[in-house]
Amino acid sequence: MSLMEAKGVTRRFGGLTAVNAVDFRVEQGEIVGLIGPNGAGKTTFFNLISGFLRPDEGEIRFDGQSIIGHKPSDICKRGMTRTFQIVKPFPEMTVTDNVMVGAFNHHRDRAAARAKASEVIELVGLGPQAAKLGRELTVAGRKRVELAKALATEPKLMLLDEVMAGLTPSEVAGMIEVLGRVRAAGVTMVIVEHVMQVIMNLSDRIYVLHHGEAIAEGAPDQIVSDAKVTKAYLGESFVAEAGGGAAS
Numbered sequence: 001m002s003l004m005e006a007k008g009v010t011r012r013f014g015g016l017t018a019v020n021a022v023d024f025r026v027e028q029g030e031i032v033g034l035i036g037p038n039g040a041g042k043t044t045f046f047n048l049i050s051g052f053l054r055p056d057e058g059e060i061r062f063d064g065q066s067i068i069g070h071k072p073s074d075i076c077k078r079g080m081t082r083t084f085q086i087v088k089p090f091p092e093m094t095v096t097d098n099v100m101v102g103a104f105n106h107h108r109d110r111a112a113a114r115a116k117a118s119e120v121i122e123l124v125g126l127g128p129q130a131a132k133l134g135r136e137l138t139v140a141g142r143k144r145v146e147l148a149k150a151l152a153t154e155p156k157l158m159l160l161d162e163v164m165a166g167l168t169p170s171e172v173a174g175m176i177e178v179l180g181r182v183r184a185a186g187v188t189m190v191i192v193e194h195v196m197q198v199i200m201n202l203s204d205r206i207y208v209l210h211h212g213e214a215i216a217e218g219a220p221d222q223i224v225s226d227a228k229v230t231k232a233y234l235g236e237s238f239v240a241e242a243g244g245g246a247a248s
């Protein structure tokens with residue numbers, strides 16, 4: 001049984017079909033990449049599987065159960081958590097207090113929530129900044145707080161929406177390392193990302209969305225050599241750079 005499975009998921013906004021009959025599955029332990037040009041429907045798809053939007057058609061199962069019509073908070077309690085593209089930690093709260101907000105998902109007790117927050121703050125490499133206020137953080141720091149807050153909910157599946165956006169190349173390298181540690185800690189992930197090097201390095205499998213449709217699915221090396229994907233998104237230059245295989 002897949003950890004998460006979507007079948008025929010469709011969402012329309014007026015006359016626009018933003019997500020069109022998408023089949024998608026995630027197996028336990030995988031990192032699955034979701035790519036596609038701007039407006040392809042990636043964020044809408046995340047909103048559908050995390051309960052922020054309801055599909056017009058289709059079925060979504062998580063951990064063996066249908067989650068259609070469930071609230072995001074309920075889906076989070078069941079073990080599917082997401083991050084948002086725009087990260088806004090509470091500016092007057094410390095990193096620890098920000099992350100504790102996520103930890104309260106499973107822990108009512110303050111001490112237990114604090115212990116969970118400390119553990120994930122270490123995992124994402126924010127230990128030295130734990131006492132800083134939200135407003136004192138750089139973009140890279142804010143992205144790590146967002147990740148830590150999601151991890152503090154103790155997810156089985158974490159959906160990451162552009163965690164690399166706005167980071168410098170060395171910060172991107174740092175974040176790739178962090179995600180490697182998160183994977184080693186047993187968290188399955190779906191990653192929406194425009195930084196191809198990240199997607200190609202981290203993903204076990206990749207789905208490509210184009211005009212709301214899943215036009216390709218496969219291992220990174222299959223994706224970079226898929227003619228439909230090249231035409232829709234990657235461009236000839238990327239394939240030439242990658243030498244027909246996964247970028248390093």
Ligand SMILES: Nc1ncnc2c1ncn2[C@@H]1O[C@H](COP(=O)(O)OP(=O)(O)OP(=O)(O)O)[C@@H](O)[C@H]1O
Nearest residue numbers: 013016017018036037038039040041042043044045
């Ligand atoms: N609430 C909404 N109402 C109307 N149209 C919407 C809504 N949300 C998204 N759309 C439209 O649906 C399409 C898919 O948008 P979506 O944000 O899911 O794409 P995306 O792949 O995440 O893009 P990006 O890479 O730019 O984040 C776009 O044409 C967008 O304008």
